[in-house]
Amino acid sequence: MTRCRLCGSEAMASVVDLGATPPCESFLAAGQLDKPEPAYPLHLRVCTDCWLAQIPPLITPEETFSEYAYFSSYSTSWVEHARTFVADAVQRLPLGPEAFVVEVASNDGYLLRHVVDRGIRCLGIEPSVNVGAAAREAGVPTLTEFLSPDTGSAVRAEHGPADLVVANNVYAHIPDVVGFTQGLRALVAEDGWVSIEVQHLLTLIEENQYDTIYHEHFQYYTVASATRALASGGLALVDVELLPTHGGSIRLWARPAGVADEPTQRVADVLAREKAAGLQELSGYTEFSARVAKVRRDLLRFLIEAAERGETVVGYGAPGKGNTLLNHCGIRPDLLPYTVDRNPYKHGRFTPGTRIPILPPEQIAADEPDYVLVLPWNLRAELVEQLSFVHDWGGRLVFPIPELSIVEAASRKGTA
Template identity: 90%
Template sequence: MTRCRLCGSAALTSVVDLGATPPCESFLAADELDRPEPAYPLHLRVCTDCWLAQLPPLITPEETFQEYAYFSSYSTSWVEHARAFVAGAVERLALGGEAFVVEVASNDGYLLKHVVDRGIRCLGIEPSVNVGAAARDAGVPTVTEFLSPETGAAVRAEHGPADLVVANNVYAHIPDVVGFTRGLRALVADDGWVSVEVQHLLTLIEENQYDTIYHEHFQYYTVASAARALASGGLTLVDVELLPTHGGSVRLWARPAEVAGEPTERVAEVLDREKAAGLQDLSGYAEFSDRVAKVRRDLLRFLIEAAERGETVVGYGAPGKGNTLLNHCGIRPDLLAYTVDRNPYKHGRFTPGTRVPILPPERIAADRPDYVLVLPWNLRAELVEQLSFVGDWGGRLVFPIPELSIVEVPAKEVTA
């Protein structure tokens, strides 16, 4: 990668180099274990002209999303987050029965089903054939497309302009950020709203969340760089909310530039925080690579010492971020016997690169391991509750990010 994909500058500086890994959602079937497995460099750089952090576009969205292993509805907290967003957006924007809502990268309909339930007309635009089919089966109108200016214009011509366009957890997933943003502008009404949720680079850096760096994420946004990206397609940032999702995200509210008006004070407050953290100069990135290396050393030391004591460690979850962590640390079944996942699509498959078996969640209670390494650490509160049964045999939970944390789970009291 020689040029910034947002501003075209050649002023790209290394932030952290995680080596080479397979694409994080390329789970392996049993009959694929003896085949070659491609790996691609995972090297995050930042543009010192526009401050967009980015990976080189070594794989295409088409390779990743034609058939996708991630179904949003399997996360209870994520479905609740979507319900609360819809309720808040309906109130904020006074969306009534005549409104039209479009979600880009709508996955299995986990968010739009709440729009359907309110009797509001909606449409999902989802590139993955399998999860889009699941959305339609759930009663959510969905078209199978990647968003581009042409797609946006075609949807608008057929269905009308959208009062609200939602783009949650997709703005990092597209290499053509300018074209995608122009697609958002094509969809939204001239007096409408666009809501974008994306992980916040500020918390990624501050909380050592390096495992959220993977090939599906082509860029990593501050509010400052996100505002520049939105402007590239004719949208103006008018408000921002800081969210706890994915370890720390931002919700960006934007409008067509012609009607946007002045941004709220919250935008200025977050921009000031980012500047104070050194994210608009190189000072904020300087020590990140060293802190990433410490996460790796601490986790490997724990796993090796547990193995030498004869203790069993298994995983919980098989998220994309987990595969960055497993590959960067070189963790294979000798240190992590298996991991489990609620998504049946992944059962019987193996993690890319490290070939850790993925089993149904029931195996944890059956095997009673000494430790459970929680890979989707961003769902900590939800999973500490879900995995409370591990305390029944004295098992403990392990969280690797932002630093190694071993959690004692109290055994449940037995009442007469």
């Protein structure tokens, strides 16, 4: 990478180099195990002019998202998060029966179904054919397309301007930051709102959340860098919320620059926190690589010692972030014989690079392992409850991030 994709600067500094890994959602079918598997460098750098953290765009969104393995509706807490957001947005903006809501990267309709339930006109724009089809089957109008300025203009011409444009967990997934932002501006009404949720680089650095660095995520935002990115497409940041999702996210509220009010005090407060953490100078990034290396050493030490004691460790979940962790740590089936996932799409497949089998969740109760390594650690509260049955045989849960943590599984309600 020679130039920043936002400002064009060549002043790029290394943050952490995770080696080369396969794309994190390229799960393998059994028939692919004897075939070559491409791997790409995974090296996070930061632009010291605009402070946008980014990886090289070695994989196109078309390669990743035309058919996608992630279905948002399989996370109970994520569906509830979406329901709460819709309820709050209806009150905040407000959104009446004549409103029009567009969600970009709408996945399987996990969020817009709540808009449909309220009788508000909506449209999802989702590039993945398979998950877009699931959304339409659930009654959510969905266009199979990538967002660009032309797509935004075409949707606006056919459906009218959107009172609210939602872009949750997609702003990191597009290499053309400026073009995508121009697409958002094309969609939104002159007096409308854009709401974006994206992981916060501040918590990624502070909490060692390096497994959320993968090839689908082309950039990693602070509020400062997000403000500059929004401005590149004619949008102005007016408010921000700090969210616990994905280990720590920011919800950005933006409007067309011509109608935007001055940013709220919350924006100023978060900008001050980022500056205090050193994220607008190299000092905020220099220790991150060493802390990442410690996560790797601690997890490998635990797995090796458990194996030498004859104890069994299996995985829970097959998220994209888990594949960054497994590949960086070099974990193979000798240390983790399988993982499980609630998504039937992944059953019978294997994790990219590490080739660990993915089984249905019921396998854990059948085998009663000593430990369950929880790969979607960001859903800790939800999964401690879901995995309460592990307590029945004295099993324990292992969380690798932000540091290795071994906890007792919560006992089931009404049992000892």
